[in-house]
Amino acid sequence: MPITAIVLAAGEGTRMKSRHPKVMHKLLDRPLVGWVVRAAQAAGADRVVVVVGNGADEVRSYLRGFDGVETVEQTERLGTGHACRTAIEAANITDGPVWVLAGDTPLLRPDTLRAASERITSQGEAGCALTMTPPDVSGYGRIQLDADGHVLAIIEDKDCTPQQRKELLECNSSIYAFDGAQLAAHIGEITNQNVQHEYYLTDMISILRQANQHVSIMHVDDYTELLGINNRVQLAQATKAMQRRINHDLMMSGVTMMDPDQVWVGPDVTVGNDTTLLPQTFLLGNTTVGSDCVVGPNSRLVNATVGNGCTVDETIIVDSAIDDDVNCGPRAYIRGHAHFLKGSKAGTHVEIKNSTIGEGSKVPHLSYIGDTQMGAGVNIGGGSITCNYDGKHKNHTTIGDHVFIGSDTMMVAPVTIGDGALVGASSCITKDVPADALAIERSKQTIIEDWAARHRKALEEED
Ligand code: UD1
Ligand code: CA
Numbered sequence: 001m002p003i004t005a006i007v008l009a010a011g012e013g014t015r016m017k018s019r020h021p022k023v024m025h026k027l028l029d030r031p032l033v034g035w036v037v038r039a040a041q042a043a044g045a046d047r048v049v050v051v052v053g054n055g056a057d058e059v060r061s062y063l064r065g066f067d068g069v070e071t072v073e074q075t076e077r078l079g080t081g082h083a084c085r086t087a088i089e090a091a092n093i094t095d096g097p098v099w100v101l102a103g104d105t106p107l108l109r110p111d112t113l114r115a116a117s118e119r120i121t122s123q124g125e126a127g128c129a130l131t132m133t134p135p136d137v138s139g140y141g142r143i144q145l146d147a148d149g150h151v152l153a154i155i156e157d158k159d160c161t162p163q164q165r166k167e168l169l170e171c172n173s174s175i176y177a178f179d180g181a182q183l184a185a186h187i188g189e190i191t192n193q194n195v196q197h198e199y200y201l202t203d204m205i206s207i208l209r210q211a212n213q214h215v216s217i218m219h220v221d222d223y224t225e226l227l228g229i230n231n232r233v234q235l236a237q238a239t240k241a242m243q244r245r246i247n248h249d250l251m252m253s254g255v256t257m258m259d260p261d262q263v264w265v266g267p268d269v270t271v272g273n274d275t276t277l278l279p280q281t282f283l284l285g286n287t288t289v290g291s292d293c294v295v296g297p298n299s300r301l302v303n304a305t306v307g308n309g310c311t312v313d314e315t316i317i318v319d320s321a322i323d324d325d326v327n328c329g330p331r332a333y334i335r336g337h338a339h340f341l342k343g344s345k346a347g348t349h350v351e352i353k354n355s356t357i358g359e360g361s362k363v364p365h366l367s368y369i370g371d372t373q374m375g376a377g378v379n380i381g382g383g384s385i386t387c388n389y390d391g392k393h394k395n396h397t398t399i400g401d402h403v404f405i406g407s408d409t410m411m412v413a414p415v416t417i418g419d420g421a422l423v424g425a426s427s428c429i430t431k432d433v434p435a436d437a438l439a440i441e442r443s444k445q446t447i448i449e450d451w452a453a454r455h456r457k458a459l460e461e462e463d
Contacts, residue, residue, distance in 0.1 A: 001096035002047060003117065004180065005040035006087045008201075009033050009103030010053025010074040015231040021055030022229070023103040024062060027239050028246075029266045029284045031062055032229060035106030037069055038267070040099060043110035043117070049091045050103070051083045079198030080174065081190035088184050097121055098180040100201065104229045105175060107241055112225060116177040116218050126182040126213035127205055129154065130175040132223035141202050142168035143217055151217045152209065154202035158195045170219065172202055173226035182213055242267075250277075263296075272308065290324070299329075307342075315346070341376070354394075358401065371413065372397040381407035381425060388413045400435060 013022025023033035030038075033050065040048050046068065052059045053074040060071050072090035074083050084100055087093065097120045099113060112130065119128040129151070131143055141154045142164060154172045155164060189207050190199045208215050220226055224241050227234065246267070247260040254273025257263050262279035271277070271289045278296030283289065287301045290308035295301070298314040305321035306312065312322075313329035320338040328334065332346040336353040340346065344357045347364035355369050358376035363369055365382035371394050372386050384405050386397045395413035399405070403417050406425030417423065418435030427441040 001121075003045045003097045003099065004047045004049060004091075004093050005037075005043075005045035005099040005101060006084055006093070007033065007036050007040065007048060007050040007101050007103050008080055008083045008174075009036075009059060010051045010056075010077060010083055011104075012054050012077065013104075013230075016235075017232075021059055024055065024058050025229070025232075025235055027106045027229075027235065027242055028264065030268075032106045033059060033103045034062070034066075035267075036101050036103050036108065037063070037066060039106075039108045039110050039113065040101060041068065043099075043113040045099065047091075049087045049093070051087050053077055053083075079192065079196070080201035081187070081199035081203060084183075084201050085187045085190070085199070088187055093180055094184050095180045098178045098183050100174075100176045100178065102174040102228055105173065105226060106229065107225045107227060107238055107245075108175060109225055112220055113175070113177070116175070119216055119218065120177050120179050124214060125216055126179045126208045126211075127215040128177045129202075129205060129215075129217050130173045130226060131170050131217045131219050132173055132226045133169055133219070134171060134223040134227070137169055137171050140171035141174075141200075143170040143172060144168060151205055151215060153206040154200075156194065156196070156200060156202065170217070173220070174201075174228065175226065176201075176204075178204070179213075182208060182211075186211060320352075369397075371395065372399060374399040375401035375403065375419065377402040378405070379403075380405045381409060383407050384409040384411070386411045386413055 009023040016022045024031045027035060037048050048069045050063060050069060050071045051074050052071045056073055063069050063071055072087050074086045097117050116128045116130055119125045139157050141156045142160060143151055144153045144155055146152045186207050190203045192199050194200060205215050227238060229235050229238055243264060246265050247257060247263060250271055251257060255271045256276040259279050263277045264282045266284040269283045269287045272291030274291050275289055275293040280298045281296035282300040285303040287304045289295060289306040292308050293306060293310045295312045299312050300316045302318045304317040307322060307324035309325045310322055311327045315329035315332045318335040320334045322340040323342045325343045326340045328346045331349050333351045334346060338352045338355050340357045341359040343360045345362040346352055350363050350367045353370040355372040356374060358374050358378060360376055361374055361378035363380045367380055368385045370386050370388040378399055387410055388395050397411050397413045398416040400417060400419035402420050404422045406423050408426040409423050410428040412430045415429055415432060417433045420436040421433045422438050423429060424440030427439060429439055433439040
């Protein structure tokens, strides 16, 4: 039977105090709703139906990038039961295991979801609610048990008697597994007869029980896994928890971190073993780092591909790749589809954009290389620049193999410097340089003997 996950993500998220819907706030670099959708898919959901409402366009356009995810709109926020019913009706969900998840619980683990679903598929239950015992239970729906310890109902905090509010410490997480046929058959029985006049999905548990169906709760010991994000303090706490989880897994897989509290690795990043991540390192987007590298301190890699044996010291790499044994930094900025081939180097205060740096080539000091194809074994002298922009167009520079560019050279693109050519320091190169030639563009040096001494003397006589 195909598994459907319903993600409730239509709420206002008032406590975020934001112009954006709550579920679009990011934990590391992925929006909250993305975490929930990915968890559902990793657990085996075939179909994910996200209920959108507040900020629907923003959520929908983000989810367009996902396969197997559809959205339905809840135009009025009448409660979680109403949101779930909207999904069932609009997406025509009639059977199979159905998981209902809140869009604001990003720390949920796929294994936990699978375990709850087992209760439906293997043990014939109609509903199972995941529960937790957080240190602060205020605001949460509470689990009411019968004399035999089976779940009787979930009572919302606001509907509890003062005694229930004090005594019932097991809380509802808003994450459930249901038998889809039973859910669809009974969802219409939820009413809004409660303090908030909302349709509570929590009522499904007592409704199914009254219909002589088996329902249960599954307690998750690590309550942080089920934490819902309602404000930015909780968002920061959840980010911290996810950082710890990701860094723990990386260290267990052979990555060294001097201080894991100062290393931030996004969910789509891979790092090879025997690589060291130093403090203030951010690895985000689709970044891959190989083995035996040292990254950091103070480095940010976004959609970067780093080979094996590389050094990335105080460097930013965005949308670019460095192959094996490349050294970068301190303080290089590599961006816009730059590609460093094996053994090449970007040194200090250099910016490399949309360029290929050939095998073993070096750009060691204070240079800008843009829109350039550079061969192997090239040395670029300090302070040299490709003048790639004429105010309107980005022009291309080609530098052949084993070229030596003297310091402070301006290469005014479009221009080609042939294999083995040498350019004298401080030249402004506006014409192509043939292979193996010397190009030099500077005025002759003049020497006037004794001039400085005479000048000093003249100044002294003025006093
Ligand atoms: C809900 C549960 C409560 C549980 C808590 C756990 C109900 C009635 N209560 O309360 O038992 O302890 O979660 O965090 O279910 N949403 C919609 N449409 C709506 C209302 C809500 O899509 O009309 C979505 C929200 O965007 C959110 C989720 O449902 O992602 C939960 O709603 P929220 O208002 O946060 O419920 P809580 O009051 O936290
Ligand atoms: Ca000059």
